[in-house]
Amino acid sequence: MLGDRGQSGGIGRRAGFVALSVAVAALFLCPAAVSAQEEVETVELETLLPVAAPTGLSAVDTPNDRGSSINVTWELSSDDDGDGVVAGYEVFRSAHPETGFVLAGGVPFGVIEYRDSGVDNGAPTYYRVAALDADESQFFSGTFGPVEASIQWFNRSRLNALVAVIIFVASILYFVSAARSGKSLFIRRLAGLDEMDNAVGRATEMGKPILFISGLSSVSDVATIAAINILGEVAKKTAEYNTKLIVPCADPIVMAVEQEVVKEAYAKAGRPDAYNEDDVFYLTRSQFAYVAGVNGIMVRQRPATILYMGMFFAESLVLAETGSSIGAIQIAGTDAVTQLPFFITSCDYTLIGEELYAASAYLSREPILLGGLKGQDMFKLIAAVFLVVGVIAATLTATGVIESNFILPLLATG
Amino acid sequence: MRRQFPLALCFIAGLFMAVQYFIPHPTVQDMYERLLIWLQTLLAFAFLLGTVSLVRLHYHKIRHRADDRGYSWVTLLALCLMIGLGFFHSAHHAQGSPFDKMFQNVQVPIEATMFSLLAFYVASAAFRAFRARTLESTLLLVAACIVMLGRVPIGDMIHSSIPAATRWILEVPNLAAKRGIMIGVGLGMMATSLKIILGIERAWMGGGD
Numbered sequence: 238m239l240g241d242r243g244q245s246g247g248i249g250r251r252a253g254f255v256a257l258s259v260a261v262a263a264l265f266l267c268p269a270a271v272s273a274q275e276e277v278e279t280v281e282l283e284t285l286l287p288v289a290a291p292t293g294l295s296a297v298d299t300p301n302d303r304g305s306s307i308n309v310t311w312e313l314s315s316d317d318d319g320d321g322v323v324a325g326y327e328v329f330r331s332a333h334p335e336t337g338f339v340l341a342g343g344v345p346f347g348v349i350e351y352r353d354s355g356v357d358n359g360a361p362t363y364y365r366v367a368a369l370d371a372d373e374s375q376f377f378s379g380t381f382g383p384v385e386a387s388i389q390w391f392n393r394s395r396l397n398a399l400v401a402v403i404i405f406v407a408s409i410l411y412f413v414s415a416a417r418s419g420k421s422l423f424i425r426r427l428a429g430l431d432e433m434d435n436a437v438g439r440a441t442e443m444g445k446p447i448l449f450i451s452g453l454s455s456v457s458d459v460a461t462i463a464a465i466n467i468l469g470e471v472a473k474k475t476a477e478y479n480t481k482l483i484v485p486c487a488d489p490i491v492m493a494v495e496q497e498v499v500k501e502a503y504a505k506a507g508r509p510d511a512y513n514e515d516d517v518f519y520l521t522r523s524q525f526a527y528v529a530g531v532n533g534i535m536v537r538q539r540p541a542t543i544l545y546m547g548m549f550f551a552e553s554l555v556l557a558e559t560g561s562s563i564g565a566i567q568i569a570g571t572d573a574v575t576q577l578p579f580f581i582t583s584c585d586y587t588l589i590g591e592e593l594y595a596a597s598a599y600l601s602r603e604p605i606l607l608g609g610l611k612g613q614d615m616f617k618l619i620a621a622v623f624l625v626v627g628v629i630a631a632t633l634t635a636t637g638v639i640e641s642n643f644i645l646p647l648l649a650t651g
Numbered sequence: 652m653r654r655q656f657p658l659a660l661c662f663i664a665g666l667f668m669a670v671q672y673f674i675p676h677p678t679v680q681d682m683y684e685r686l687l688i689w690l691q692t693l694l695a696f697a698f699l700l701g702t703v704s705l706v707r708l709h710y711h712k713i714r715h716r717a718d719d720r721g722y723s724w725v726t727l728l729a730l731c732l733m734i735g736l737g738f739f740h741s742a743h744h745a746q747g748s749p750f751d752k753m754f755q756n757v758q759v760p761i762e763a764t765m766f767s768l769l770a771f772y773v774a775s776a777a778f779r780a781f782r783a784r785t786l787e788s789t790l791l792l793v794a795a796c797i798v799m800l801g802r803v804p805i806g807d808m809i810h811s812s813i814p815a816a817t818r819w820i821l822e823v824p825n826l827a828a829k830r831g832i833m834i835g836v837g838l839g840m841m842a843t844s845l846k847i848i849l850g851i852e853r854a855w856m857g858g859g860d
Contacts, residue, residue, distance in 0.1 A: 303675045303677045303680055304677065388675075388676055388677065390674060390675075391675075392672075392673050392674065392675050395672065398672075398673075402669075402841075405838075405841060405842075405845070409845060455694070459840040460840075462843060462844075462847065463839075463843055465855050466843075466852060466854035469855070470854060488701075489698055489699075489700045489701030489704070490693070490697045490700075492704060493700055498854070498855060498856070515708050518704050518708045519700070519701035519702075519705050521705075523762065524762070525761075525765035525766055526758075526761075528765055529761075529765055533722065537719050551766065554769060554772045554773060555768055555772050557776075558772040572832075572836040572839070572840075574829050574832050574833060574836075579776060581780075582776040582777075582780040583779075589832060590832040590833070590836040590839065591832075591836055591839035593839065594839030594840065594842060594843045595839065597852060598852075605851055606846070606851065609842060609845075609846045612842070613842040617835070620834065
């Protein structure tokens with residue numbers, strides 16, 4: 238019995254210990270269990286809570302466009318703070334304010350505008366924007382409309398450019414007219430162009446050819462057209478001096494134009510028989526194959542004068558250094574800002590930027606062309622005045638000297 | 652008439668190109684896009700002109716036994732070979748085709764070689780430009796040294812202000828000069844275009860009236 242009693246007493250003590258342990262464990266574990274349950278409930282509540290719809294919906298015909306387009310804007314959903322609660326927005330359009338809305342397009346979260354480019358011109362259109370949550374449930378804004386897309390005949394954002402063009406044209410026409418009436422116009426000296434006569438004369442005396450390179454760009458580049466203009470003047474001189482002129486071309490259209498220009502120049506100089514079509518030829522459009530071809534001509538034919546006019550790229554230094562190595566007089570002119578340092582380093586004279594465009598007028602000395610040059614300078618003066626005023630206004634505004642920056646929007650329009 | 656027609660054509664086309672910039676209407680913009688397509692088509696046909704010119708020049712050199720006619724042979728043979736590979740292998744654009752192999756294994760390495768010559772020419776040009784003979788060339792030399800040092804880690808190791816000085820040189824005096832040139836270039840382009848459109852500049856037609 239003792240044994241049994243003792244055993245049952247042992248069992249009772251053990252049961253009491255287990256109960257105490259469970260009680261203690263429950264004491265510590267229960268808050269965690271409650272907390273986890275609350276968290277699950279919170280997450281479930283969050284996913285169930287609706288996302289705030291976007292507000293402030295607005296739509297206007299896209300300004301200065303070719304029609305069929307409406308700009309839709311809205312304010313972000315108040316839940317759109319970049320944490321993924323709002324996944325994005327969808328824009329819906331309809332011809333009726335209540336029904337028939339179809340999806341026009343969508344944007345990611347944080348974006349507040351959409352350009353709808355599929356609209357019929359003149360058709361009343363209504364818009365709604367929906368904020369999307371992570372499950373792609375839609376929470377719609379109110380409806381906005383009607384708004385109509387329309388075609389514009391004039392791009393008003395380019396009004397300042399038009400005004401500038403009108404002033405520019407007026408300035409050039411005024412000075413051309415002044416030149417026509419015999420008014421003397423002063424043009425500053427350009428050493429590179431002054432040297433052109435000497436360069437042609439030197440080649441003539443040495444009995445060596447002149448190499449004219451009009452860059453690698455196409456005829457749609459204004460720099461190439463400027464180069465062609467200069468070629469016309471150079472060709473007149475080579476025709477007069479009976480000096481060989483070699484013109485390797487990188488573009489077939491440029492080649493065709495340059496052949497005509499040189500031919501006309503020779504005819505005008507009274508030496509049509511001296512023109513050789515094979516002297517103005519196509520080489521290749523491939524940049525470094527062109528370099529190899531021209532360098533080969535330089536090394537084999539050793540021209541006394543090399544003229545680089547037009548648009549150049551990475552090949553400029555390779556060409557100019559090879560020309561320098563054969564001892565040729567080199568005159569370059571380009572509007573490629575990145576290539577100017579190479580030409581300045583390797584050539585005897587360099588026409589910088591706008592001087593390339595002035596060269597034709599300068600060489601021909603035709604009063605009408607010089608008038609155009611003068612008009613260009615006058616416009617440049619006007620532009621410089623605007624620049625100075627703009628810089629002063631921006632500086633004074635940035636430093637807080639003047640409060641109102643009314644002048645800046647004027648200067649920055651467009 | 653021989654002069655008036657191109658001048659009139661140039662005036663109309665030039666005026667249209669200038670005006671279309673301000674008019675977004677589809678009638679005008681569609682016409683503008685169509686003209687650009689014409690330009691591309693013209694360019695494709697112009698390549699025929701270029702090829703004829705190239706063949707004619709080198710044929711004449713070979714025929715007249717010019718001194719450098721060896722190069723003409725190479726040019727014409729290479730031209731014929733590539734045209735042949737292009738025409739007679741229908742999948743000439745496919746990777747591994749004979750045309751592609753010639754392009755990748757001959758032309759590309761040769762062009763890369765030509766391009767790499769630039770490094771040596773830069774060195775020789777820099778040697779000539781950086782001789783401090785005048786105040787300007789001395790300034791250029793000093794500025795170039797600072798910029799070069801500021802672009803590599805050793806510049807910062809020499810003095811922590813060198814990279815900042817490099818940035819200042821590039822972003823202030825250098826950028827100001829570049830912008831000045833670019834404004835002049837923009838106006839020069841406009842003036843040249845205008846003079847050509849209005850028929851004031853006629854050198855592109857060989858000059859004259």
